[in-house]
Amino acid sequence: MEQKIKEVDRMAANKVDNGFYGQDILSVSQFDRNKLDFIFGVADEMRMLVERFGSADLLQGKILANLFYEPSTRTSSSFMAAMLRLGGQVIPINNVQYSSVTKGESLPDTIRTLESYSDVIVIRHPEVGSAATAAHYASKPVINAGDGVGEHPTQALLDLFTVVEALGGISGLKVAMVGDLKYGRTVHSLTKLLVNYPVEFVFVSPDILRMPKDVIDVVDASGHQYTETEDVHDCIGDVDVLYITRVQKERFTDLAVYEAVKDHYVVDPALMSKAKQRMIVMHPLPRVNEISYAVDNDPRATYFRQMRNGMYVRMAVLAAVLGKA
Numbered sequence: 001m002e003q004k005i006k007e008v009d010r011m012a013a014n015k016v017d018n019g020f021y022g023q024d025i026l027s028v029s030q031f032d033r034n035k036l037d038f039i040f041g042v043a044d045e046m047r048m049l050v051e052r053f054g055s056a057d058l059l060q061g062k063i064l065a066n067l068f069y070e071p072s073t074r075t076s077s078s079f080m081a082a083m084l085r086l087g088g089q090v091i092p093i094n095n096v097q098y099s100s101v102t103k104g105e106s107l108p109d110t111i112r113t114l115e116s117y118s119d120v121i122v123i124r125h126p127e128v129g130s131a132a133t134a135a136h137y138a139s140k141p142v143i144n145a146g147d148g149v150g151e152h153p154t155q156a157l158l159d160l161f162t163v164v165e166a167l168g169g170i171s172g173l174k175v176a177m178v179g180d181l182k183y184g185r186t187v188h189s190l191t192k193l194l195v196n197y198p199v200e201f202v203f204v205s206p207d208i209l210r211m212p213k214d215v216i217d218v219v220d221a222s223g224h225q226y227t228e229t230e231d232v233h234d235c236i237g238d239v240d241v242l243y244i245t246r247v248q249k250e251r252f253t254d255l256a257v258y259e260a261v262k263d264h265y266v267v268d269p270a271l272m273s274k275a276k277q278r279m280i281v282m283h284p285l286p287r288v289n290e291i292s293y294a295v296d297n298d299p300r301a302t303y304f305r306q307m308r309n310g311m312y313v314r315m316a317v318l319a320a321v322l323g324k325a
């Protein structure tokens with residue numbers, strides 16, 4: 001009996017102590033190293049849980065509203081899988097064109113509706129700040145699954161979790177981000193999260209797709225070193241992480257400009273032959289032409305591992321905000 005009371009106390013304390021219970025996850029700026037360690041620790045447990053048992057009943061009785069105003073394969077299905085593997089249920093809204101959004105319903109009203117049926121809301125939306133708007137109107141936790149060119153915090157969490165798993169740690173790494181640094185929300189979030197660690201940055205992009213000033217300001221303010229270049233050959237030989245991104249076609253107003261830059265960088269066996277033996281190639285996926293299929297079997301190719309880790313990290317995040325981690 002005493003044992004049981006202690007367990008209940010510990011769970012109650014955890015609800016307060018983990019710092020996530022009932023909270024929105026809108027930006028990576030909410031995370032410090034303690035919080036990252038916590039999420040990574042829970043994600044490790046989730047992996048073991050899935051490998052051993054497949055699923056659990058931790059979130060039984062809980063409902064996730066999965067609201068996607070933009071295309072998604074990995075993010076939406078990994079949030080769904082995460083909820084289902086923890087015994088919860090999902091309201092999937094992937095085709096907003098068939099929802100009342102098409103009738104002209106506002107984001108606040110859609111959120112008010114969904115929060116009355118669910119315990120947590122995941123939202124992807126084309127406008128920067130949309131997840132924060134949703135959170136403003138919701139009393140339930142809101143998780144940002146990509147707000148336009150803004151942020152994609154859970155992607156950055158799974159990216160870092162994968163770096164730790166693949167390279168054993170983060171401190172001291174030289175990280176190159178390559179491609180569409182202007183419109184790529186994953187590199188915005190990843191850069192802002194990496195400033196929690198002593199790392200060095202190389203930003204590789206065409207001039208018109210350089211890292212935005214607000215992200216560079218965060219790097220500057222944290223005292224980190226960074227260099228910017230257009231040529232990936234300037235850094236390929238000495239980076240530990242090569243994080244390449246898709247050129248975000250949907251963000252361009254002039255498609256001729258997109259056509260001109262879309263195939264600027266291609267990771268192929270010739271480029272990989274210049275890279276270190278102990279390094280990793282990452283990509284949030286989907287890829288278009290940025291990584292040749294011939295690289296997929298290179299042991300340094302880490303993008304499919306990122307994708308798998310997404311479910312474990314999202315299981316950890318859902319459990320944390322619902323007070324069950």
Ligand code: NCD
Nearest residue numbers: 074075146186246284285286
């Ligand atoms: C990314 C996104 O949506 O920002 N995809 C993802 O969530 N894994 C990257 C992209 O679309 O290029």
